[in-house]
Amino acid sequence: MQFPSLRHLFGHPRFIKFWIARVVGTIANQMLMVAVGWQMYDLTGSAWDLGLVGLFQFVPALLLTLPAGHVADRLRRNRIFAACMLLQAMVAVLLLTATMQGFASRELILGISVALGVARAFQMPAQQAIIPLLVPPGLLSQAIALAASGMQTAIIAGPALGGALYVAGAAHVYVASTALLVLACALMAAVRYDHQPATGGITLESALAGVTFLWRNKPLLGAISLDLFAVLLGGATALLPMFARDILHTGPEGLGLLRAAPAAGALAISLVLLRWPIRRRSGPLLLASVAVFGLATMVFGLSSHFGLSLAALAVTGAADNISVVIRQSLVQLDTPDEIRGRVSAVNSIFIGASNQLGEFESGATAAWFGPVMSVVLGGVGTLLVAAAWIRLFPGLARRDHLVREPARA
Known part of the structure; x- marks a missing residue:
């Protein structure tokens, strides 16, 4: 199989340096999440506490992401990204010290979850808004697809590696995560590009420019809110x-494979999208991918066979990645650069809500109804959302061409 777009993308060294830094940083972050989740469950055995880990990451991300978008439009985005990698490395060192000296606790894990939420708040707008500055406009959709495939590769490798290392002890995971995060920090700090900071004073109107832009562009609002509700309801991470442990009867190695399965499906479909980019019927394809995500989530919730569970999670990853590529392409292609950081910040809030708040929702409903019913009901809710969005956002449902002329601010 030939990937002609890859030849062009690898001709832009600064994008490749960013791509490697993002992949390395994501591997480290995923290893960290496996260790934190398993260590919390070892300490408390509570589904509620697993949900709180997500909630404690989401709250600071919610509070800080809009200011972070303004920062991303004014400061160098590569330096913001590098600083976030460094903060996560410090978190890994703290967890390593706590594990080695025996003071790891529920409260400590919830505290470092807040720090991870702060890092996420500033990292997401910067890493999304920097891609259009590293490649020509004609390669943007392929660059987004390649970035997504790299991230999914990291999400496959990270949990699997983290689960394998955790067998030898949580400290091994934290050492490896620290080394990779420092490397990602150094790579990203070395990226060079033309920096054009946003002009004008910092006002409430300028801080909310991303919100205003999305509110006036209903197809974009529909795209990012669709992802919010789909993953909020259907996520089972x-x-x-x-x-x-309790349903599939496996250990940390099996957990690593389960966490990696969605990324395996996402990687497979992203390679297909690199070869055959989405150019037509982008709106209907986005809605269909969310419906498939909901159906596969229901299959996972009902499965008690490890192989079927892996397959269902892989399908959720493939469907979600189609949604990600379409949504990110729409946001970046339809948004002027001078407010791209702030629009990306709003998008990050939706992504954070769907992931971190979704984890809390899953933990809470599992505590009430049990894990199986929690996941199945989430899948049903995702199907209902996809159907509702056809009527609520007809412009999105009718969107045909993915690439069009950029909108004016």
Whole structure:
């Protein structure tokens, strides 16, 4: 199989340096999440506490992401990214010290979850908004697809490696994560590009420019809110330790594979999208991918066979990645650069809500109804959301061409 777009992308060294830094940093972050989740469940055995880990990451991300978007439009985005990698490395060192000296606790894990939420708040707008500055406009959609495939590769490798290392002890995971995060920090700090900071004073109107832009562009609002509700309802990541131990009867290695399965499906479909980019019927394809995500989530919730569970999670990853590529392409291609950081910040809030708040929702409903019913009901809710969005956002449902002329601010 030939990937002609890859030849062009690898001709831009600064994008490749960013791509490697993002992949390395994501591997480290995923290893960290496996260790934190398993260590919390070892300490408390509570689905509620697994949900709190997600909630404690989401709250600071919610509070800080809009200011972070303004920062991303004014400061160098590569330096913001590098600083976030360094903060996560410091978190890994703290967890290593706590594990080695025996003071790791529920409260400590919840505290470092807040720090990870702060890092996420500033990292997401910067890493999304920097891609259009590293490649020509004609390669942007392929660059987004390649970035997504690299991230999914990291999400496959990270949990699997983290689970394998955790067998030897949580400290091994934290050492490896620290080394990779420092490397990502150094690589990203070395990226060079033309920096054009946003002009004008910092006002409430300028801080909310991203919100205003999305509110006036209903197809974009529909795209990012669709992802919010789909993953909020259909995500089962926080419950994977429970499914691994109590339903599928496996250990940390199995948990790593379960966490990696969605990324395996996402990687496979992203390679297809690199060869055959989405150019037509982008709106209907986005809605269909969310419906498939909901159906596969229901299959996972009902499965008690490890192989079927892996396959269902892989399908959720493939469907979600189609949604990600379409949504990110729409946001970056339809948004002027002078407010791209702030629009990306709003998008990050939606992503953070769907992931971190979704983990809390999963933990809470699992505590009330049990993990199986929690996941199945989430899948049903995702299907209902996809159907509702056809009527609520007809412009999105009718969107045909993915690439069009950029909108004016």
